[in-house]
């Protein structure tokens with residue numbers, strides 16, 4: 305076993321949003337538990353995507369949140385990046401020389417509905433016809449439209465905390481929002497889970513590929529860091545994530561693709577993977593669910609589900625969405 309050199313400090317590159325900082329601190333704490341006298345340093349990175357206030361797809365997609373930190377990692381300016389796997393693009397290979405050395409145990413994958421502070425509403429069904437629901441993900445928009453075609457789904461951007469401020473009318477007065485959809489895991493990380501009302505089941509709203517998974521990325525030749533990180537790896541999460549990401553890759557989803565994918569280890573020990581591809585308005589949808597995957601070869605399951613979705617016309621649906 306390669307031990308981490310005494311005296312070397314580990315630099316974690318992180319965005320300065322509250323959620324990114326919480327995630328970086330969580331990883332720093334886990335690493336210090338593995339190696340009690342480890343020096344960990346957080347290096348703040350403000351990405352172009354953090355500064356951009358417009359539609360992310362115009363800037364090049366949400367992959368930009370990870371790209372800038374990846375460049376610093378390649379240059380050796382930081383040693384470790386903590387990425388939400390949901391934000392790691394599936395249609396492009398990992399940047400040269402970088403590797404995910406570990407994935408933490410998956411958090412809650414489900415999406416959750418919030419209402420403005422003080423509202424007595426509890427579920428999507430409580431909203432009056434034509435009410436406004438905010439979300440930035442086409443995947444969520446399409447699935448809301450399936451449950452409530454009468455609702456007006458509008459885009460919202462920014463860090464989770466500032467989105468909630470918008471919902472509460474504390475920002476952008478005028479753009480009244482009646483409800484908002486966010487990731488449960490994000491709310492939990494920000495200690496705001498008390499704001500969640502209806503948690504959607506995965507049947508109601510299939511999660512994004514990689515939802516709730518944090519990936520720890522480093523240089524592929526940085527053996528001391530790889531050795532340290534690999535002690536934090538959660539095998540089941542890694543296996544399920546592999547099936548989902550192979551599916552995403554085979555679908556060649558672009559950053560704005562309305563693709564959902566969720567893999568679970570079934571009680572019988574087999575892998576089950578469900579995938580969905582939606583048109584932007586949610587009116588067209590293809591789906592596949594295979595439950596006979598082997599944990600020894602999650603990639604094969606991902607490829608089979610992707611092939612089934614493509615057979616049903618997924619390519620045409622994906623290409624029809626502007627990107």
Ligand SMILES: NCc1[nH]cc(CCC(=O)O)c1CC(=O)O
Pocket residue numbers: 366388389390391464485486487489490514515516517518
């Ligand atoms: N797109 C932003 C983003 N990236 C990861 C999460 C939450 C954590 C996760 O699902 O991994 C969020 C916030 C949200 O979607 O509400």
